[in-house]
Amino acid sequence: MSQPTLVIGSINWFRYASPQTFYPLAGAMIPWFAWAAAVLCAAGLYVGFFVAPTDQQQGEAYRIIFIHVPAAWMSMFIYVVMAFWAGVGLVFNTRLSHMMATALAPTGALFTFVALWTGSLWGKPTWGTWWVWDARLTSELILLFLYFGFMALQAAIDEPRRADRAGAVLALVGVVNIPIIYYSVKWWNTLHQGASVSLTGAPTMAATMLTGMLLMALAAWMYSIAAALHRVRSIILERERGADWVAQDVKAARP
Amino acid sequence: MSWASASDFFAMGGYALYVWGSYAVTAGLIAVEVVMLIVRRHHALKSAGGPAAGSRP
Numbered sequence: 001m002s003q004p005t006l007v008i009g010s011i012n013w014f015r016y017a018s019p020q021t022f023y024p025l026a027g028a029m030i031p032w033f034a035w036a037a038a039v040l041c042a043a044g045l046y047v048g049f050f051v052a053p054t055d056q057q058q059g060e061a062y063r064i065i066f067i068h069v070p071a072a073w074m075s076m077f078i079y080v081v082m083a084f085w086a087g088v089g090l091v092f093n094t095r096l097s098h099m100m101a102t103a104l105a106p107t108g109a110l111f112t113f114v115a116l117w118t119g120s121l122w123g124k125p126t127w128g129t130w131w132v133w134d135a136r137l138t139s140e141l142i143l144l145f146l147y148f149g150f151m152a153l154q155a156a157i158d159e160p161r162r163a164d165r166a167g168a169v170l171a172l173v174g175v176v177n178i179p180i181i182y183y184s185v186k187w188w189n190t191l192h193q194g195a196s197v198s199l200t201g202a203p204t205m206a207a208t209m210l211t212g213m214l215l216m217a218l219a220a221w222m223y224s225i226a227a228a229l230h231r232v233r234s235i236i237l238e239r240e241r242g243a244d245w246v247a248q249d250v251k252a253a254r255p
Numbered sequence: 256m257s258w259a260s261a262s263d264f265f266a267m268g269g270y271a272l273y274v275w276g277s278y279a280v281t282a283g284l285i286a287v288e289v290v291m292l293i294v295r296r297h298h299a300l301k302s303a304g305g306p307a308a309g310s311r312p
Contacts, residue, residue, distance in 0.1 A: 049264070054257045060268035064277045071281070106291075110284055118277040125273050223285070230292045237299035250303045 018096040019236045020245050026229040033229065037222035044215030052208040064122040065209070069196075070217035072115040074224055075143060076178050078108035082150075083175040086168035096232075098164035099239065101171060102154060103232035107224050109147035116140055127191060135184035136192035139177055146174040160239060 048066040055062035082104040089097035119137065120130045131137065150167050157163035180187075185194045196204050197213075205213075240246050258264040267274040 050256055050258075054268065059270060060257070061270040061273055063267070063270075063274050067277055067281050106288065110288055114281050114284060117280055121273040121277045125270055227288060227292060230296065234292070234295045234299040237296075237303045241299075241303040246303050250300055253300065 018094060019099065019240055020243070022096055023233055023236050023249065026233050030226050030229050030233075033222045033226035037219050037226060040215050040219035040222060044212050044219055047208060047215060048212035052212050053206060055209075058126055061122065061125045062209075064118050066212050066216045068115060068118040068122060069213055070220040071111045071118060072140070073217055074220045075108060075112035075115050075140070076181055078104050078111060078224060079143060079146070079171075080175065080178055082108060083171045086171040089164060090168045090172070095164070095239070096236075098168065099232050099235045100228070101168065102164075103228045103235055104224075105147050105151050105154075106231070107227045109144060109151070111220065111224070112140065112144040112147060116144065132191050134190040134192055135188040136181065136190050139181040139184050142177055143174075143181060146170070146177060150174070 044066060048063060052063075054060060082101045085097045085101040085104070088094065089101060116137075119140075123132070124130050150170050153170055154163040154167040157166055184190060185192055197210065237246060237250070265271060265275075
């Protein structure tokens with residue numbers, strides 16, 4: 001395929017050619033990330049259910065951790081990445097950055113809901129309640145509303161560039177919630193326990209439990225990347241459908 | 256290995272509702288997202304002028 005845009009100056013390349021060059025690149029990367037997610041998930045489930053021992057205090061209920069913690073990590077991390085791309089889009093006025101932010105939101109909302117849902121199902125047998133308005137749980141719920149707000153705001157504005165900018169401002173303002181979630185268990189006396197895993201201290205869990213959790217976390221990463229790349233390709237097609245390269249590419253994809 | 260039998264595994268030490276409720280809903284939501292991704296791509300290809308499965312005259 002010819003790349004006529006490469007001869008144009010760097011600013012135009014940035015603005016115009018990025019979706020065009022990124023589209024096939026993303027398409028080539030998706031299978032790798034999807035397969036990595038499947039393999040890591042299978043390995044993580046095997047370790048989590050057949051290698052990791054029963055917890056002395058919580059019995060088998062603790063096995064929710066293999067979903068709950070990776071989902072909670074992803075819910076926060078995806079938001080930070082989304083806000084990063086939104087910020088890049090605002091500063092450099094690059095369409096692809098905004099598209100990437102838009103593509104990440106539904107997957108982030110999914111993991112936020114999963115973190116809340118599994119947390120509720122874990123809280124009932126261990127705390128005796130499905131829900132409590134403590135700082136960790138409340139700030140995670142706010143995160144879910146931030147994702148929904150971002151998606152609803154973008155969907156409500158017809159003009160794509162305005163929708164991009166409005167969503168980006170919301171995403172950047174909402175990023176203040178992330179450190180609140182992360183440090184809530186330190187700043188407030190919450191029912192939710194503190195971190196079991198940190199970069200500085202030794203983890204307070206058995207090695208096989210930690211291995212299963214990290215495998216599931218890696219699987220969640222790979223899945224999120226695959227899903228976001230897949231969604232951004234659809235967004236590129238939706239937004240660039242007038243462009244010549246889209247018509248050519250679509251014809252090539254379906255002969 | 257913590258399980259003596261398959262039924263022991265599915266019983267999850269009495270926490271079956273909570274453990275399997277977590278895993279089932281997560282798997283279900285991911286399945287829904289994957290279907291939504293595929294449907295969105297199908298529509299995007301169609302609206303981008305592609306001869307989607309020969310549906311265009």
